[in-house]
Amino acid sequence: MSEENPQKPEEMEEDPDPSDLIRCRDFLYRLVISQLYYDGHQTMGTNLSTAIQADPPCAPSDRLFNLVLKGLEHEHEIYEKPNANGVKPVRIGACLDLEFESESDTPAPEPALYETAYVTSHKGNCRAGCFSADGQLVATGSVDASIKVLDVDRMVAKSSNDDMDPSRLEQQGHPVIRTLYDHMEEVTCLEFHPKAPFLCSGSKDNTIKLFDISKANAKKAFKTVTEVEPIQSMSFHPSGEHLIVATEHPVVRMYDVNTLQCFVCSFPKHQHTKTVTCLNWSPNAKLFATGSKDGSVKLWDGVSNRCVNHFTKAHDGLEVCSVLFSKNGKYLLTAGKNSICKLWELSTSRCLIAYTGAGTTGKQEYEAQAVFNHTEDYVLFPDEATTSLCTWNSRNASRKKLMSLGHNGAVRWIVHSPTQAAFLTCSDDFRARFWYRRSPTL
Numbered sequence: 001m002s003e004e005n006p007q008k009p010e011e012m013e014e015d016p017d018p019s020d021l022i023r024c025r026d027f028l029y030r031l032v033i034s035q036l037y038y039d040g041h042q043t044m045g046t047n048l049s050t051a052i053q054a055d056p057p058c059a060p061s062d063r064l065f066n067l068v069l070k071g072l073e074h075e076h077e078i079y080e081k082p083n084a085n086g087v088k089p090v091r092i093g094a095c096l097d098l099e100f101e102s103e104s105d106t107p108a109p110e111p112a113l114y115e116t117a118y119v120t121s122h123k124g125n126c127r128a129g130c131f132s133a134d135g136q137l138v139a140t141g142s143v144d145a146s147i148k149v150l151d152v153d154r155m156v157a158k159s160s161n162d163d164m165d166p167s168r169l170e171q172q173g174h175p176v177i178r179t180l181y182d183h184m185e186e187v188t189c190l191e192f193h194p195k196a197p198f199l200c201s202g203s204k205d206n207t208i209k210l211f212d213i214s215k216a217n218a219k220k221a222f223k224t225v226t227e228v229e230p231i232q233s234m235s236f237h238p239s240g241e242h243l244i245v246a247t248e249h250p251v252v253r254m255y256d257v258n259t260l261q262c263f264v265c266s267f268p269k270h271q272h273t274k275t276v277t278c279l280n281w282s283p284n285a286k287l288f289a290t291g292s293k294d295g296s297v298k299l300w301d302g303v304s305n306r307c308v309n310h311f312t313k314a315h316d317g318l319e320v321c322s323v324l325f326s327k328n329g330k331y332l333l334t335a336g337k338n339s340i341c342k343l344w345e346l347s348t349s350r351c352l353i354a355y356t357g358a359g360t361t362g363k364q365e366y367e368a369q370a371v372f373n374h375t376e377d378y379v380l381f382p383d384e385a386t387t388s389l390c391t392w393n394s395r396n397a398s399r400k401k402l403m404s405l406g407h408n409g410a411v412r413w414i415v416h417s418p419t420q421a422a423f424l425t426c427s428d429d430f431r432a433r434f435w436y437r438r439s440p441t442l
Contacts, residue, residue: 030054034061095327096376096394098345098352108375109421109437111391112401117422117436118155118175120148124186126426127412128201132192135374135419137177137213139199140432141187147201148432149178149213152422155434180211182220189233193257195240202231208245208255225260227253233278237302238285246276252290254305263305270307272296277367282325287346289332291320297334299346309349315340322369326376333379335370337363341381343394353397358383358390371416371423380423382411389414406433 029052036045037060049058124144131138131152138150154175185205192199197214201221208231209221229247236243236257245253250272254263265271272292279290281302290298295317299309314320315336322335331352332344341355355370358381370381372394379392387407391400405411409428416423421437 026052030058031061031064031067033058035064038062038065096331096372097328098331098395108373108377110400111373111378111380111389111421111423111435111437112403114403114421114423114435114437115159116406116433117159118150118434120150120176120432120434122146122148122430122432124430125409125412125428126430126432128187128190129413129415129424129426129432130190130192131415131417131424133194133418135417135422137192138424138434139190139192140424140426141190141201142430143186145181145183145185145187145203145205147178147180147183147187147190147199147211148176149180149199150175150434151177152417152434156436159436160438178211178213178216180219182209182211183207185230188231191234191236191243193240194236194238200234200236200243202234202245204230206230206247208234208243210257223260225255232276235279235281235288237281238283244279244281244288246279246290248275250274250276250292250294252276252279252300265300265305265307267306270298272298277320278322278369280323280325282329283327284329286329287325289323289325291323291334291336293319295320295336297323297332297344299332309346311344311349311351314342318363319367321364321367322371324369324371326372333370333372335368335381337367339364339384341370341379341392343379353394355379355381355390355392355397357399366410366412368411369414371414373416373423374419374421380414380416382414382425384410387411407431 033045033049033054120140122142122144124142126140126142128141136152138152140148154173158175183203183205185203187201187203189202199211199213201209206227206229208225210223211221212218227247229249231245231247233246234243241257243255243257245255251264272294274293276290276292279288281288285302287302288300295313297311297314297320298307301308314334315338318337320334320336324333330346332346335341339358342351343353345352364384366384368382368384370379372379376394379394381390382405383390387405389403389405392398405425407427407429411425411427413426414423423435424432426432
């Protein structure tokens, strides 16, 4: 349990020289000033020139305009070329990128327009949920130690065909396709394998279990990992070969999914000082992030398993409840018990946007997650005080319409589909609600 993950053969990318970054930024400012002068905005140009102490003074020029035109001509070439790891970058418009204007002609529907498509009930509080990578399956977990796997298409069909002939509904099948019983205590977290038909679960019984959901009669796990503390959170490496695990212990575990060999960082000072509450792999697998009750967020190198950056008192020193990378890996979305969601720019290690206005007391009793919608146009966060869904524009933090989530207890988990306008909420009222936005033409 104390081994350090061995260095992989891939070479790490070198960070740019800080002096080069400063020169590039100064050059950019000079281009902006010259363009302002050229376009007749002398006052703004002079103010900016004074602010950055431009020396020598800038002359009017439209060079910036011409550079932008040239760049736009070749933009598609940059975003279709795979990187050194073979990962194809996410195209602009398909994810959040504050360096570019949104190019979406048909913006995603506001989450407040979604409707309840299906409700499933457990015999205890519903505390965990997840979507499969293709968005076709949903899993829910409960305090009653049970796990349900549901088919998304069947849930949508059932809600849209309420007036359909019962025999046709029966042919389509029941939305719940698997019910799994192999834990002894509360199921705290769930995660689908990114490539194989496996479901991974964590529990307060200190075990991690892998289920083969392709086998209809398999009610028990085919692999089990026994930990020494209750499981808090899990996240699969994008390849599916490794699994990082957070327990009530401050040390993060990394498991080889095939051999179940465990690795931890060999530097004690890199670890959190209190329980790790949440973690998440970046889509490009270069980093993973962790949040803790110690109030900090840490970024870890995906190859060496060492902490490479951290944000202390990320949420006013209160517990960090969730960490989530954007699809392009440029940003990290976090939520804390101060009822504030934050967007961090990883290249500069600074908070770019704070999404505020959720909660009436400013401090939560339970953990709540901040998530993106499938296009990353919106940030979603369940308001504990009102059992409503708070939504913000992810780019400018403007508040959208509140929506009642219809639960009679606190919403303990929220997760959005990676592929379509749908999300799942799990509540202490024993229920999980599947929310879906139908096309207006249907």
